Amino acid sequence: MPRHVAVIMDGNRRWAKRAGLLTSQGHEAGAKRLIEFSEFCFKLGIHTVSAFAFSTENWGRHKIEVKCLMSLIQHYLKSKIQYFQREETRVSVIGNLTKIPESLLRTVQEIEEATRSYKKKHLILAIDYSGRLDILRACKSIVKKSEKGLIREEDVDEALIERELLTNCTEFPSPDLLIRTSGEQRISNFFLWQLAYTELFFSPVLWPDFDKDKLLEALVSYQRRERRFGCRV
Amino acid sequence: MDLNQSIRLLSSWIGQIGDLGLNLLWRFIHIVVSLWYIVSGIFEAIESYAISLGLNKKYSSIDLEKLRCLAVVVDIEAVQDVAKVVELLQWLTTIGVKQVGLFDSQGLLKKSKDLILETVPGSMLLEEIGKDFSPDGKRIALEFISSSDNKEAVMKAANILLQRYLKSSHPENDKGENFFTESHLNEALGVVGENVHVPDLLLVYGPIRSHLGFPAWRLRYTEIVHMGTLKYMRYGSLLKAIHKFTGVHQNYGT
Numbered sequence: 001m002p003r004h005v006a007v008i009m010d011g012n013r014r015w016a017k018r019a020g021l022l023t024s025q026g027h028e029a030g031a032k033r034l035i036e037f038s039e040f041c042f043k044l045g046i047h048t049v050s051a052f053a054f055s056t057e058n059w060g061r062h063k064i065e066v067k068c069l070m071s072l073i074q075h076y077l078k079s080k081i082q083y084f085q086r087e088e089t090r091v092s093v094i095g096n097l098t099k100i101p102e103s104l105l106r107t108v109q110e111i112e113e114a115t116r117s118y119k120k121k122h123l124i125l126a127i128d129y130s131g132r133l134d135i136l137r138a139c140k141s142i143v144k145k146s147e148k149g150l151i152r153e154e155d156v157d158e159a160l161i162e163r164e165l166l167t168n169c170t171e172f173p174s175p176d177l178l179i180r181t182s183g184e185q186r187i188s189n190f191f192l193w194q195l196a197y198t199e200l201f202f203s204p205v206l207w208p209d210f211d212k213d214k215l216l217e218a219l220v221s222y223q224r225r226e227r228r229f230g231c232r233v
Numbered sequence: 234m235d236l237n238q239s240i241r242l243l244s245s246w247i248g249q250i251g252d253l254g255l256n257l258l259w260r261f262i263h264i265v266v267s268l269w270y271i272v273s274g275i276f277e278a279i280e281s282y283a284i285s286l287g288l289n290k291k292y293s294s295i296d297l298e299k300l301r302c303l304a305v306v307v308d309i310e311a312v313q314d315v316a317k318v319v320e321l322l323q324w325l326t327t328i329g330v331k332q333v334g335l336f337d338s339q340g341l342l343k344k345s346k347d348l349i350l351e352t353v354p355g356s357m358l359l360e361e362i363g364k365d366f367s368p369d370g371k372r373i374a375l376e377f378i379s380s381s382d383n384k385e386a387v388m389k390a391a392n393i394l395l396q397r398y399l400k401s402s403h404p405e406n407d408k409g410e411n412f413f414t415e416s417h418l419n420e421a422l423g424v425v426g427e428n429v430h431v432p433d434l435l436l437v438y439g440p441i442r443s444h445l446g447f448p449a450w451r452l453r454y455t456e457i458v459h460m461g462t463l464k465y466m467r468y469g470s471l472l473k474a475i476h477k478f479t480g481v482h483q484n485y486g487t
Contacts, residue, residue, distance in 0.1 A: 060487035132415055132453060139391040140413040143398050156392050158384040186456050186483075192449035196383070200442045200457060220266040225441040 002176030002222055004048040005041055006198070008190055009034060011182030011206030018206075024068045029208035031076050040212050042089065042121045044219070048170050050124035052190045056096065056133060073127065074104040077111050084111065090118040094166040095129035122170050129166070131192030138164035167194055174198065177222045179215075181207040199225055281469030292472045297329050299479055304334040304378075304432035304455070306447055308439025311463035312337040315345045321438075322353045324468055325373065328475060332359065332374045334432055338446050340379030350375065359430075382427050383448045390421035422450065431455065434478045436471075438463040456481055 009030055016026025038049040054069060077091070084091050093108045100108075108127075141164045145151045151160070167173035174194045178187070183204040187195060201218045203210065284292050303325065307318065318335070325333055335342050335349075342349070350356050355372040362374050394417060427448065435457045437444060442459040444452065458474045460466060 057485055057487060060485075132418075132450065135387060135450065136413055136415060136418055139387075139394055139418065142391060143395045143413075146395055147399065153392060153395060156388060156395065158388050161384070161388060161391060185458060186454055187452060189453045192452055193384070193387075195444070196446040196449065197443050200444070200459070202457075216262060217266060220263055223263070224267070224270075 001045050001219070002199075003046065004050065004170070004172040004175045004177075005046050006050045006052070006175035006178045006191060006195075007034075007037065008052045008178070008180040008184075008188065009207040010180055010184055012208060014182060015206040015208045023065055024072070026208065027069055027072055031072055033208050033210060035076075035080070036212075037210065037215060038089075038123050039087075040215060042087070047120070048122040048124065048172050048175075050126060050167075050170075050175065050191075052129065052188075053125045054095070054127045054129070055189060056128055056130035057189065059099070059128070070101050070104055073125075074101070074107050077104075077107045081111050081114050084115050084118075084123070087121065088118045089121040089123055090115045092122065092124045092169045093127055094124060094169065095127040096133065097128065099128055124167070124170060126166075126190065129190070131187075131189045134166050134191075135161070135193055137166070138162075162193070165193060167191070177201060177218065179203060179210075179218050181205055181210050277470065278467070281467040281473065284469030284472050285467065292469075292476050295328065295472070295476050296479055297331075297475075300330060300433050300475065302332045302334065302430050302432045303330050303475075304336060304435045304447065306435060306437045306439070306445050307335070307337045307342065307463055308441075308445065309337060309339055309341070311438060312339075312341045314463065315342075315348060317463050317466065318342065318345075319349060319352045321463070321466060321471075322349065322356065322373065322375070324471055326353065326355060328472065330373065330475070332376075332430075334359075334376040334378050334430070336378040336445070336447050338380045340377075340381065343377040343379055346377050376430075378448065380446045383446050386422055386425050386427040386448065387418075387450060389425040390418055390427070393421040393424055394418065418450070434458065434475070436460050436474060438466060454483060454485060 012026035012030040013023050014026075015029065016023050019026075034051055034053075038051075041049045053073060058069070059066060091111050093112065097105055097108065138161050142151065142156055142160060146153060146156075162168075162173065165173065174196070175191065175198045177199045178191070178195060179201045180187070181203050183202070185202045187200075191198075199222050201221055203214055203218065205214050280289075283289055287293060305321065311317065322333065322335075346358075350358065353373065353375075356375050357372065359374040359376040394413065427450075431451050431453065432455050435444060435447065435452070435455045437457065437459045438461070439445065440462055444457060456478050458478070460470060460474065
């Protein structure tokens with residue numbers, strides 16, 4: 001089984017349109033699907049599940065939709081604190097959290113604090129996340145540490161940059177499997193550095209319809225591959 | 234043997250039978266999925282053959298305006314067969330693709346650069362082309378990329394930014410906003426020799442669906458298509474992948 005599965009949850013709006021529902025209902029169905037998805041992953045022994053909930057580029061959407069998304073994320077996180085504690089699942093939120101509403105930020109801090117001690121299951125939500133800005137942020141962090149004398153210039157290597165990325169919150173920062181739904185075949189600025197040897201699974205199914213059968217198909221597909229991490233075998 | 238021991242033994246047997254059952258079920262699912270892939274592979278091969286013969290009019294002419302830069306990732310085992318890479322480039326030239334980035338993690342294609350440039354008609358190195366160059370006819374600009382252009386390049390660029398920041402005079406509470414923007418990192422990558430041209434489409438030839446360490450900084454909105462192994466590459470599949478790309482609409486997250 002993969003240790004870390006990442007997912008780009010694409011297709012909520014199209015799903016809602018197809019079903020004759022509002023966009024907000026599509027996102028709500030997507031949030032529900034994420035809970036089911038991560039629950040099933042953890043049952044199968046997968047340690048880390050990371051989900052691309054909101055990208056930096058998503059700020060360009062209609063203001064009402066953005067506000068609705070932020071409210072939805074806040075509602076789900078707040079209402080699921082006890083659930084995650086019961087399931088002993090650690091929840092982390094990564095991204096540029098300076099732009100999100102204050103109330104959501106408080107909820108994020110609350111849930112991270114409440115679940116920090118759990119080690120066996122880890123759910124990571126990427127909110128206002130950009131792969132390029134993650135790399136840039138890591139470079140900036142290294143410069144700051146160098147200025148304080150914590151590291152020397154000659155110490156800057158790939159491993160150091162990796163340790164400064166936002167995925168340093170997990171034991172397994174590089175996903176083994178990335179799933180993107182709705183038929184799009186690109187990574188859209190998600191985990192650019194971390195996905196070098198990740199198996200990419202592009203599913204034509206819209207995210208709210210991505211049920212256990214589809215997840216099993218992705219996992220079986222992953223198990224059929226022989227990953228060599230760029231080396232000769 | 235007392236009752237407790239019997240119960241423990243029985244539980245252990247039930248557990249083992251349960252595990253065996255789950256194992257068999259998982260293997261059965263594997264067989265079903267494998268059969269599905271075999272059947273869809275046969276259909277794809279037939280379709281690809283039909284496309285190659287020109288039986289499908291949809292692929293007879295492709296508008297390549299959207300495809301300014303194509304990248305090809307080749308698995309390390311396949312890259313030794315340079316003849317196949319040359320054949321692929323000849324196909325791409327025939328289709329009308331003007332700029333191709335060739336990537337393999339170990340840089341073996343870089344070592345075969347001269348051979349490839351000699352063998353592929355109309356090919357030239359991208360770095361030797363002037364900025365206002367516009368490839369005409371059956372000419373193709375090639376770029377050779379390896380893993381050293383990925384993480385190692387970003388690491389070197391980070392060092393350049395570090396040196397510039399330390400050498401500059403800036404207030405103590407400066408958060409470095411003037412030194413750490415995407416364009417600064419782009420510029421620093423250019424200094425270390427990394428071409429930051431972003432490919433519109435990335436074709437992966439290998440047994441697994443992974444970009445195998447292609448320069449991450451360049452992959453933000455790139456369409457990624459897994460083409461199977463290079464050994465069994467098909468012209469029809471290549472044409473189909475490029476045609477499909479021309480119909481893709483991106484909303485860039487908005």
